[in-house]
Amino acid sequence: MVEQTVATKIAFIGLGRMGLPMAVNLVSAGYQVTGYDRSKEACAAFAAKGGTAADSARAAANGAEIVITMLPTSGIVASCLVGEENALADVAPGALVIDMSSSVPADTLKLAEELKARGLSLVDAPVSGGVGKAIDGTLAIMVGGEAGDAARAEPVLKAMGDRIFLAGKLGAGHVIKVLNNYVSAAGALAAVEALIVGREFGLDEDVITDILNASTGRNNTTENKVKKFILSGAFNSGFDLALMSKDIGIAAGLAGDLGLDMKLLSRTSQEWNAATEELPAGADHTEIYRYVDGGSRRG
Template sequence: MVGQSGQQTGQKSGQKSDQKSGAGTKIAFIGLGRMGLPMAVNLLKAGFDVTGYDRATEAGVAFAAKGGRSAASARAAANGADIVITMLPTSAIVAACLIGEENALADVALGALVIDMSSSVPADTLKLAEALTARGLSLVDAPVSGGVGKAIDGTLAIMVGGEAGDAARAEPVLKAMGERIFRAGKLGAGHVIKVLNNYVSAAGALAAVEALIVGREFGLDEGVITDILNASTGRNNTTENKVKKFILSGAFNSGFDLALMSKDIGIAAGLAGDLGLDMKLLARTSQEWTAATDELPAGADHTEIYRYVDGGSRRG
């Protein structure tokens, strides 16, 4: 892995190796959700010795069906592991799992590496690092982007923050799950760029669905609007990958919860505030996604922001 901030390592598209390079490395993977399960399976395919854990029993059963071992607790999964990976909803849950009530790291040997691949609060990441350092453990933050599809085929983009030596140690593990590995900078940098990325994505999604609704009300076909945007400068991730597949189809099942998107934008807004920055669009985007989370049913997919904006336009 390259040590310079912002550079990337990893194989080019279509060159992902099938060579099993993980023999002898014991990994605990905590968090076998929609993203975590396929990521853990790809570690198995790379030859790593993986024990998984998830509070949802069915997730552990699904991992076992793919050839992995499923532990009864986070602590049992991490017992004797060289590397402990977390893929959990929030940094508070990560801390509770690792050093709090679940105490997953109680039986982990000195020198073990923790890789937090969750979307966490950067300040919480730094606090966790202090606690781990006191235990003789190291931490790298390595959140991901690309969604469930890229988690399945092992082509995620992974943003890494941490000391150069720790990042280099994590590299073979990350390459089993991602195609583009970026060295973002110091510890916490991965989590910072992750929430900034999701903010930009969320702002683009709001703009896209507003454009669809305005055009529709004028009498335009939303599919045609999407085609024109995608052939023009207005295209973005939502117009290219989500509008037709998940929004206009009525499926609303991209696999990423609206509440999680809202959480990440809120973290980005909080970071801006902590830095003394008045970012008006960021603040407004956070407000809109928070309001959508409050209004829509629990578990709503983030593509359902369309429903929120559509309803609001009629209320407003």
């Protein structure tokens, strides 16, 4: 096991709505963090919080002992690290890469082989909890990888989350992340359908929500999203509908690769894909309510 200290040099690539507060928490923990994002505004925001901003992914990772990615897709992760941007060209010997994105497990395994040839290690460590928990450092983090690599990553991960789970072998973190989002997305569909059916019968949607939350039908959507983001009309939870759809699609693809016919998973993926196509680009995932509501009237 390699001991980590706050002197560890970290590169954090991807300073979006989740990545920025996560990187800031690493700075607050005393790590030397250089961040990069294609958004100049995000880089400026990171610098304003005490981090060091670089003008490229490769510059951010120069000399880094740990490189963290928090990017939209596994394709972008690979392009950034070993493709066009070649961010890993100048990292410290034996550096550890922690992919905290929501990636395709097969892509993660392929990337690990490329990194191994360079003498580098990889763990996958996607997160759950949303922007609020990213800000206060209480994310749930699901780690896949060899035990020694996971142990090496753990002190760094503890600066961003308070529940660190060793999910299993490399890729396991990404698998459980997309399965979690599938379960969450299926629950969201059920919740908004219940609201709409009850509303059309004449029930108050606030009352419906209160009863669900006092009963066995409660779930993450009913407890944390319906009143705050849906019934309020805010639709600004901070997680894009397209990203939720992507994760469910990864889960459905994995089931297919394993020779499994998961009917509800397939149906859920179809519904979220359709919502992504129908709603405006950048729609929040809580806008699934708008899609279901409109569909119930069209159908």
